[in-house]
Amino acid sequence: MDELLSMSIGGAIFSGNSSIEDEIDRLSIKIEEADVHLREKGRDDADGYGWVNLPYQDLTKIIETADWLARSDAIVQIGIGGSALGNRMLVNALLPPFYNELEAPLRRGPRFYLLENSDPATAAAVLNRIDVSKTAFVVVSKSGSTTETIAHFLWVWQIVRDKLGNKAQEHFLVITDPKKGALRKFAKATGCRSLGIPESVGGRYSVLTSVGLATAAAVGIDIEKLLLGARQMDQRLAMRQQTWENPAWALAALNVIHARLGRNMAVMMPYGDGLLAFAEWFAQLWGESLGKNGFGTTPVRALGAIDQHSQLQLYMEGPDDKLITMIDVQNRPGFELPRKIEDDVLREFDFLCDKTLGDLLSIEARSTASALIKAGKPVVYLKIPEISEIYVGALVFFYEYVTALVGLLMDINPFDQPGVEQGKRYIYSLMGRPGYQEYESEVEKYFGICSKFEIIV
Ligand SMILES: O=P(O)(O)OC[C@H]1O[C@](O)(CO)[C@@H](O)[C@@H]1O
Numbered sequence: 001m002d003e004l005l006s007m008s009i010g011g012a013i014f015s016g017n018s019s020i021e022d023e024i025d026r027l028s029i030k031i032e033e034a035d036v037h038l039r040e041k042g043r044d045d046a047d048g049y050g051w052v053n054l055p056y057q058d059l060t061k062i063i064e065t066a067d068w069l070a071r072s073d074a075i076v077q078i079g080i081g082g083s084a085l086g087n088r089m090l091v092n093a094l095l096p097p098f099y100n101e102l103e104a105p106l107r108r109g110p111r112f113y114l115l116e117n118s119d120p121a122t123a124a125a126v127l128n129r130i131d132v133s134k135t136a137f138v139v140v141s142k143s144g145s146t147t148e149t150i151a152h153f154l155w156v157w158q159i160v161r162d163k164l165g166n167k168a169q170e171h172f173l174v175i176t177d178p179k180k181g182a183l184r185k186f187a188k189a190t191g192c193r194s195l196g197i198p199e200s201v202g203g204r205y206s207v208l209t210s211v212g213l214a215t216a217a218a219v220g221i222d223i224e225k226l227l228l229g230a231r232q233m234d235q236r237l238a239m240r241q242q243t244w245e246n247p248a249w250a251l252a253a254l255n256v257i258h259a260r261l262g263r264n265m266a267v268m269m270p271y272g273d274g275l276l277a278f279a280e281w282f283a284q285l286w287g288e289s290l291g292k293n294g295f296g297t298t299p300v301r302a303l304g305a306i307d308q309h310s311q312l313q314l315y316m317e318g319p320d321d322k323l324i325t326m327i328d329v330q331n332r333p334g335f336e337l338p339r340k341i342e343d344d345v346l347r348e349f350d351f352l353c354d355k356t357l358g359d360l361l362s363i364e365a366r367s368t369a370s371a372l373i374k375a376g377k378p379v380v381y382l383k384i385p386e387i388s389e390i391y392v393g394a395l396v397f398f399y400e401y402v403t404a405l406v407g408l409l410m411d412i413n414p415f416d417q418p419g420v421e422q423g424k425r426y427i428y429s430l431m432g433r434p435g436y437q438e439y440e441s442e443v444e445k446y447f448g449i450c451s452k453f454e455i456i457v
Contacts, residue, residue, distance in 0.1 A: 004391060011376060024257070049200060056227075061210075069214065075113070081146070087216065089280065094216070094388070094389060095219060112219050204284050208396065225389035237398075258323040259295065264296075266297040274387045326382065430443060
């Protein structure tokens with residue numbers, strides 16, 4: 001059986017004489033219970049747990065829609081948080097660098113842009129790069145009401161309608177809740193295309209639904225293989241019923257143990273530019289799922305080898321408050337360094353000859369892990385065979401699984417995000433949304449406290 005992922009752990013400092021094995025074994029029963037709970041709730045398609053079934057879904061409708069999307073010259077996806085980060089992660093990992101700049105056939109599908117942040121500079125720049133009449137706009141929001149997304153949508157809808165009149169809706173795909181919300185109403189009223197997001201799947205667990213898959217397939221990512229990887233991971237995790245055989249169980253336990261010991265940051269440091277956005281996707285998954293009831297470890301996004309020259313000093317000799325995960329990749333595209341150095345003045349670099357840049361990156365990952373372990377810092381060293389659909393699908397499912405398990409081990413609900421709602425109410429009140437006026441005075445009060453200490457230079 002081909003390997004999907006390997007995990008090694010090292011460098012942990014525990015209290016007293018306790019070993020990593022003892023600490024993890026102590027949590028075994030609770031992990032088994034959490035695992036059973038997760039799978040049972042998944043089978044029932046309970047609220048929040050639906051992602052467990054996504055590897056087995058029927059892709060027909062998504063593929064049909066992707067075929068339509070693929071006929072456009074550019075795709076602009078409008079969404080934020082879980083309605084964008086998964087797309088960014090897939091595109092970053094599975095399309096060639098500078099994809100939008102490539103010409104066909106190297107570019108396998110339409111150019112792909114994301115409108116996430118409510119920053120007018122980015123929005124204007126994207127609109128300047130596309131021909132509206134040859135573009136498909138994909139509006140993604142599970143709730144159908146996220147302010148940033150709706151603001152972008154209203155702006156784009158106006159522009160497209162001004163340009164294309166009653167043909168405007170032919171350029172829109174809405175991905176939202178199958179039954180409710182303003183975007184669902186819009187799709188019904190205009191007759192534009194739409195896809196549903198399963199009700200039981202929350203935003204940050206939705207990359208393997210229409211949210212992540214429709215545009216991914218349109219730009220040439222093999223979504224069947226993504227699901228195959230997720231499925232294989234699911235099946236392998238289900239087979240491993242001992243903590244020390246099951247990497248998801250061991251990693252979930254490890255995270256809980258380190259958090260209890262005050263290691264309150266979870267550094268995600270993949271080695272390779274293609275996994276940069278994986279760390280960003282992980283940050284939402286981890287932060288929004290686990291930051292509750294005073295628990296939660298702060299996700300920190302890092303990138304190897306770049307952050308060796310930026311953050312590593314802190315990881316090595318700063319406070320012992322981090323669990324550092326590194327992701328190494330076994331096979332990377334070849335990029336041979338010179339066989340021989342001709343210039344005398346450069347001879348001291350002979351040791352680099354005959355290797356590839358990929359070898360260098362993996363050597364850097366191993367060396368950095370060793371240095372951290374020597375310094376007594378806890379390291380999780382993950383290795384995937386390559387950055388391709390199967391292994392990315394497997395990695396995504398693995399992290400969703402680990403995150404949910406950590407939440408259940410800590411007796412928190414890993415599928416809600418009540419804390420985010422307060423800020424949303426304040427935004428609505430300041431933007432004048434009816435029904436939210438009462439919150440304006442709260443904003444004034446609390447922002448007033450903050451402004452009291454304003455210092456101007
Ligand atoms: O898909 P929606 O409903 O627009 O939500 C976007 C994001 O906003 C949040 O609700 C809060 O940040 C996330 O959980 C979600 O991924």
